[in-house]
Amino acid sequence: MLLEAPRFVLPETLAEALAARAERPEAVVVAGGTEVMPDLLWRNRTAAGFLSLRRVAALRGTTTDGGDLVIGAGTPVAALTTAPDGGLRAAASSLGTPLVRTEATIGGNVVSALPYRNLLPTLLAGGATLELTSAAGTRVVPFDGFVTAPGVTGLREGELLTAVRLPAHVGFADYAKVGRRNAQFVATVSAAVVSRDGVARLAFGNAGPIPLRSDAVDTAATALLDGQATADDLRSTVAAAVDPPEDAVASADYRRHALGVLAVRLVTRAAVDAGLGS
Amino acid sequence: MTAVEDPRPEVAGGTDGPDSSVTFALTVDGTAHEVTARWDESLLTVLRDRLGVRGPKTGCAHGRCGACAVKADLGDGGHVLCSCLVPAATAAGGTVETIASIGGPDGALSDVQEAFLAEGAVQCGICTSGFVTAATELLDTNPDPTRTEIEAALYGNLCRCTGYGRIVAAVETAARTRRGDA
Numbered sequence: 001m002l003l004e005a006p007r008f009v010l011p012e013t014l015a016e017a018l019a020a021r022a023e024r025p026e027a028v029v030v031a032g033g034t035e036v037m038p039d040l041l042w043r044n045r046t047a048a049g050f051l052s053l054r055r056v057a058a059l060r061g062t063t064t065d066g067g068d069l070v071i072g073a074g075t076p077v078a079a080l081t082t083a084p085d086g087g088l089r090a091a092a093s094s095l096g097t098p099l100v101r102t103e104a105t106i107g108g109n110v111v112s113a114l115p116y117r118n119l120l121p122t123l124l125a126g127g128a129t130l131e132l133t134s135a136a137g138t139r140v141v142p143f144d145g146f147v148t149a150p151g152v153t154g155l156r157e158g159e160l161l162t163a164v165r166l167p168a169h170v171g172f173a174d175y176a177k178v179g180r181r182n183a184q185f186v187a188t189v190s191a192a193v194v195s196r197d198g199v200a201r202l203a204f205g206n207a208g209p210i211p212l213r214s215d216a217v218d219t220a221a222t223a224l225l226d227g228q229a230t231a232d233d234l235r236s237t238v239a240a241a242v243d244p245p246e247d248a249v250a251s252a253d254y255r256r257h258a259l260g261v262l263a264v265r266l267v268t269r270a271a272v273d274a275g276l277g278s
Numbered sequence: 279m280t281a282v283e284d285p286r287p288e289v290a291g292g293t294d295g296p297d298s299s300v301t302f303a304l305t306v307d308g309t310a311h312e313v314t315a316r317w318d319e320s321l322l323t324v325l326r327d328r329l330g331v332r333g334p335k336t337g338c339a340h341g342r343c344g345a346c347a348v349k350a351d352l353g354d355g356g357h358v359l360c361s362c363l364v365p366a367a368t369a370a371g372g373t374v375e376t377i378a379s380i381g382g383p384d385g386a387l388s389d390v391q392e393a394f395l396a397e398g399a400v401q402c403g404i405c406t407s408g409f410v411t412a413a414t415e416l417l418d419t420n421p422d423p424t425r426t427e428i429e430a431a432l433y434g435n436l437c438r439c440t441g442y443g444r445i446v447a448a449v450e451t452a453a454r455t456r457r458g459d460a
Contacts, residue, residue, distance in 0.1 A: 002370050003302055003367055003370045005299070005300040005317060005367070006297040006298075006317075007297065007298060007300075007317040007318075008300045008317040008365075008367050010367060010368060010370055030368075032364075033363050033364055033365050033368070034341055034360075034363045036365075037340070037341075037362065037363050037364075038340035038341065038363070040318055041339060041340065042340075047318065050317060050365055052365060052368045054352060054368040055352065055368065055370075057353070060354070096341065096434070097341070097342070097344065097433050097434025098412075098431060098434050099341070099344050099347055099358060099360045099412065099434035099435075100360060100363065100434060102358065103359050103360070103364065184342060184433075184434075
């Protein structure tokens with residue numbers, strides 16, 4: 001341990017971090033601090049203490065394993081702005097500012113689990129899996145289904161998210177979001193696409209309480225990619241599939257419309273990339 | 279290592295008793311300190327209110343404006359970050375370089391600071407140390423940045439005197455000076 005105080009613990013190894021997680025279930029797990037610190041400042045949450053993962057070097061960095069890109073949960077978002085996956089790259093590059101991206105981590109983005117988080121649609125469209133580790137070992141679960149409600153995940157007591165695995169694919173991947181302004185904005189809605197072998201797969205952010213995808217949307221997106229359906233077809237399928245929130249930022253109707261626009265935009269880009277459209 | 283006398287003992291509720299405090303080593307601008315702070319205090323609060331280091335400024339306090347930017351090495355080689363977002367104790371044993379490390383010890387200005395003066399890139403000044411910190415990091419890693427690269431690197435720094443044109447010009451001037459083709 002680099003530091004151990006009644007309300008703050010700073011482990012250096014994963015074993016120390018897991019031991020601290022088991023011993024201090026009440027502590028807020030914090031990595032970069034880019035979300036937690038403003039939340040405390042604005043009293044959006046209270047905390048009994050911090051378990052900081054910031055100095056656990058084993059959680060930082062990216063490797064490949066059997067066709068998967070394995071991203072340590074403590075990897076800063078800045079490192080993902082040059083990722084081989086186009087969707088991850090676009091989602092990471094539009095998160096916060098360069099000064100925030102050096103500290104914000106992929107693990108924090110995933111575990112905070114709010115529906116507008118940048119990286120989530122990309123992970124859902126890309127078929128990501130998560131490594132969840134406790135003292136008992138590591139289990140690997142699909143990202144699809146991990147988020148069960150805004151801010152709520154399937155992480156069990158004593159577990160830490162240790163890595164995100166994204167299948168490396170030959171194909172096209174992209175991400176787009178819209179917000180209320182063009183600089184430093186939180187997504188009003190967002191969408192990600194993965195297209196390979198003529199099949200498109202879409203996922204959406206802020207289209208419902210949790211990251212959302214649907215087989216009907218993917219069927220319509222694939223048909224549009226193939227020239228067998230129109231943009232209107234995809235827009236109406238998206239409108240029927242999503243259940244967006246209504247809040248002070250935007251109406252549900254606006255979000256439903258904008259999600260259709262983003263879906264068509266991304267599938268059009270995928271078609272151009274595949275030489276199928278212009 | 280010298281223990282620092284707290285310049286503002288009333289800071290943010292003090293330490294709320296021994297259970298709420300953390301004590302750690304921190305080197306700031308080459309000076310080693312032993313810091314005692316609240317467990318949830320930001321690095322910015324420790325720098326300004328406990329150590330009296332006033333180069334980093336408190337702007338938005340939530341990572342939007344970059345006025346608090348410092349270069350910090352938290353065991354990973356060091357980079358520029360928003361000190362308002364970092365729980366101070368995560369920097370235990372680490373080093374921080376503020377704007378005071380960019381100029382010379384005798385008050386001499388760096389090439390970037392000189393360029394900010396020459397180009398009129400400073401108005402009220404609250405954003406300046408953050409801009410100079412971010413611009414210095416850019417030129418240290420990319421000596422010949424395009425205008426687009428400069429704007430991207432400074433995206434996390436806000437100037438509310440609307441001075442971006444002069445600031446970008448200053449970074450271009452500093453880059454030319456540094457390359458020797460001024």
